Amino acid sequence: MKNFLKPLIFGLFVWFFATMFFVFLGKYVLITPGEEGYFVSLIILLLGTGILLYFTTKIYMLFDKTKYGPLKFGLIGTIIGLTLDTLSLSNYEIIFEKLETSQVISFAAWMCCAYALYIVIPLIINLKVEQTNKLNIFKLDYKKRMG
Numbered sequence: 001m002k003n004f005l006k007p008l009i010f011g012l013f014v015w016f017f018a019t020m021f022f023v024f025l026g027k028y029v030l031i032t033p034g035e036e037g038y039f040v041s042l043i044i045l046l047l048g049t050g051i052l053l054y055f056t057t058k059i060y061m062l063f064d065k066t067k068y069g070p071l072k073f074g075l076i077g078t079i080i081g082l083t084l085d086t087l088s089l090s091n092y093e094i095i096f097e098k099l100e101t102s103q104v105i106s107f108a109a110w111m112c113c114a115y116a117l118y119i120v121i122p123l124i125i126n127l128k129v130e131q132t133n134k135l136n137i138f139k140l141d142y143k144k145r146m147g
Helices: 002-029 038-063 069-090 101-145
Strands: none
Touching: 002 038, 002 069, 002 101, 038 069, 038 101, 069 101
């Protein structure tokens, strides 16, 4: 259980701040599906989400230097977030009281894509770290042989 404490805490942090963003700013940034500007708004939100997830994953890696740290962060964070978002969407009248029902649908659409990013971005980072480590091992081995 100790191995999952860091990704659990980071996952709660990510979920809380994403939820609070939409609680306070959702009525301004969520456009009703089908209205003009909906896809542009969704794409901008997802780009911002991707950038924030990238940097959050990098920060997480400062605390968890294990081989599969980014993957743990992405998977456990997604599990925590989806579970809590199930509760928040089930009680949207209370949690997202300032949003219209159509904006809650827009939030749910963003959420589906955001959780895909939450898995894919740490996966890509983990693969890049592994590639870099293999390349560094190759360089060290080459230097040993040559010198």
